[in-house]
Amino acid sequence: MSSQKTIFRRFPVGKGQFRVLDILPASQESGENAPIRCQLRVASLFDPPDYEAISYVWGNQDSENEIQIEVSGEAFNTTKNLHAALSRLRLQHKTRTVWADQICINQKDSAEKSTIVPLMRQIYSRCRQGLLWAGEIPQQMDPAHVESLFEFLKYMADGGTTDTPAPQCMASEAAFRGPISALVHLMAGQGSWFSRIWTVQEAVLPKEAVLLLGSQSIPWSTLIQATKTYTTEIPQDVFRVCGYEYAEGPIAGLIAVLVWLNSCKYDCKPSSAMQQWRGRQAHDPRDKVYALLGLFPPGTLPRVESCDYEIPAAEVYENLTLDLITDEQSLWPLVGNPRLKPVRATPNLARWAVDLVGVPIHEIEYWHHTYDSMHFRADGGRRMEFRHQNGMLGLTGVFVDTIERVEPGLMLIGKHASYELLAEILQRWKSTGPDEEAFGRLITNDLVRDAVGDPVQRASAADAHEAMEYLRNRTGKEWIHDQILMTVKNSVYFKTKSGLIGRGHLETQAGDEVWVFNGGSVPFTVRPRGSSKPVDNDLEYDFVGYSYVHSIMDGEAYERGIESRFIWIH
Incomplete structure (x- = not known):
């Protein structure tokens, strides 16, 4: 990208200031094909002008992806995607004021970036409208499919209760394929707006926003309303088309992302x-x-x-x-x-x-x-304290035991495994001779779950017995399989020197130690660093990961009277 040092020197920003970009109208002679001409100016965040904030994907940052525009009388290189956005946003007869990070921040000046980037919350929350530019419609895609997609989403947002007839694209399974192909491109196409990290806050912070794809647009509020229809009382005709085999995944994917984004407005940890x-x-x-x-x-x-x-x-x-x-x-x-x-x-x-x-x-x-x-409350609710020094994390806790034996777990890419495969792995674990109830609790994480897998309460002896019955005879509730799989996959089984059984990180190995730290609701496994010298007589370990260890998940480790100790973790 061109540095354009002289432009940024002409428009320096001070405390509480930011640059905005005035997109000048196209000349009447050239019309839509007129070169992009803009004016840069400095504004106050405390008394901002009326502006819109563009959210977009940069794309490849090389010379082949650049197009030149004019900014305050000087040549300025922008990415093709931003150039396309400015072309679409330019008005015919009047100036339009926007904020676009590529032009309004000196991207070559790390100090300036460190000054302006923390202001992004204010820049996007104080704009009149967020312009969520998802790019141009690909040449191989029919623009009518995008139009039909947005019509369908608007219809779904209305809840199917208006007098407006259903869009034509909902008339048949064949007719609905075009809009779904447009949705797949929108969500997962190369350089998708939905794939970038910056677009999360840029969608959440503006008071109002609009999603633009080529010449088509849809209010962000309409998309959010569509999610409410989908997740509450979905109309029968909408339910029918959403259930098409090729449509269900893309629509559910869009709804999930919109739900996550909308939740960030209200409760974002x-x-x-x-x-x-x-x-x-x-x-x-x-x-x-x-x-x-x-x-x-x-x-x-x-x-x-x-x-x-x-x-x-x-x-x-x-x-x-x-x-x-x-x-x-x-x-x-x-x-x-x-x-x-x-x-x-x-x-x-x-x-x-x-x-x-x-x-x-x-x-x-x-x-x-x-x-x-x-x-769980493995630490018994003790107050957490930590220190940080030279990349090490210092924690206080109690040593529980040393791991003596490790059995490989089920390495799984995906969400499914057969009963036979799951049973084979767990029978190998059980061959170490653990107590029946303890093992049943271990393979269910000592929890009872609802239909979607969320934990609702601690398990009882009967729940542990039911899990073991399924493992032995494949009897009982079928969903137990999924809940056991969710618990044990991508973890290993271990047994300590004193006979405790547990599950841990895939990298767990014999010789690792089990500790419970103040502020830790679950135990952790760490690895002694035998070759390193203690720091001020405090031991050093490598962090391995979280673990479940039967019989110490509710503060029992502290009840044994073992003195707490401070250690450093790498």
């Missing part, structure tokens, strides 16, 4: 948000954190809210994890942490820190593990 959106893409790994900060009130995550682009991603992620621990006042952010393989992990990142650079190749059920942990 930092720990949940960081994990929920970790699969979205960012050119800069630090933006996996910075792009979501606008969702939270200032001061929520103080170690990262400065948006410092001078420090490495590993330091950003470690600071984030410390902020999340502080915000939760517990070790909940460490539970279910889907740590990446070293070849994919963020370089030089501590093992205890949350790595947002990607999603593990195997599926670790983050939501399942973390929300399960709320039903």
Whole structure:
């Protein structure tokens, strides 16, 4: 991208200021094909002008993806996608004022980025309208299919109760294929707006917003209303077309994303948000954190809210994890942490820190593990305290036992496994001779779940017996299979020297130690660092992960009278 240093020097921004872009109307002679001409100006966030904020995907940042426009009399290179957005947004007879980060922030100046990026919450929440630009319609797609898709979504938002007849695309299964192909492109096409991390807060923060795809548009509020129809009393004709085999997945995918985005407006916990959106893409790994900060009130995550682009991603992620621990006042952010393989992990990142650079190749059920942990109190409700030094996390807790034996688990990419495969793995685990009831509780995480797998209460002896009956004879409620699978997949079984049984992270090995830390609702496994020298006589360990250990999930480890100890974790 062209640096355009002279332009930004002409329009310096001070405290509480930001730049806006005036898109000048097209000349009457050239019409829609006229070159894009804009004026940059500085405005106050305390008394902002009437402007709209563009949300878009940059695309590849190379010279082949650039188109030149004129900004305040100077040539300025923009990406093709932003150029297309400006072309669509330009009015015929009057100036339109917008905010677009590519032009309104000096992207080559890390100091300026660190000043302006923390203001994104204000920039998007104070705009008149968010312009959610999903790109141009591909040449191979019929624009009428996009129009039909938006007509269907508007009809669904109305709940099918208006006098407006159903869109023609709902007349038959064949007619509905075109709109669904448009939906698939919108959600999963190359460089999709829905794939980027920045677009989360850019959709959530504006008071009003509109989604634009080529020449077609639909109010964001209409999309949200459509989700309410879909998730409550869906009309019969809408239900019919949503049930087409090729349509059900894409529609459900759109609804799920819209529900998640809308929930961020009202109840957005930092720990949940960081994990929920970790699969979205960012050119800069630090933006996996910075792009979501606008969702939270200032001061929520103080170690990262400065948006410092001078420090490495590993330091950003470690600071984030410390902020999340502080915000939760517990070790909940460490539970279910889907740590990446070293070849994919963020370089030089501590093992205890949350790595947002990607999603593990195997599926670790983050939501399942973390929300399960709320039903336990392994620490007996003790107050959490931690220290941080040279990339190490210092915690206080009690040593429980050393792991003596580990049995491999079910490594599963996906959500399904046959009864035979599941039984084979669990019979191998059971061959170590655990108590029948204890094993039944272990393979269900000692919880009873509802029909969708959410934990509702702790298990009873009868519940544990029912799980064992299913394992032995495949009798009982069929859903028990899914609940056992959800619990045991992508984990290993272990037994400690004193005979305790548990499940842990896939990397668990013999010699690892089980600890319960203050502020930890579940036990954790750590690995002694025999070659390292103690720090001020405090022991050092490598973090392995969260675990379930039968008979110590409710504070029993502290009731044995063992003295608490402070240790450092890498």
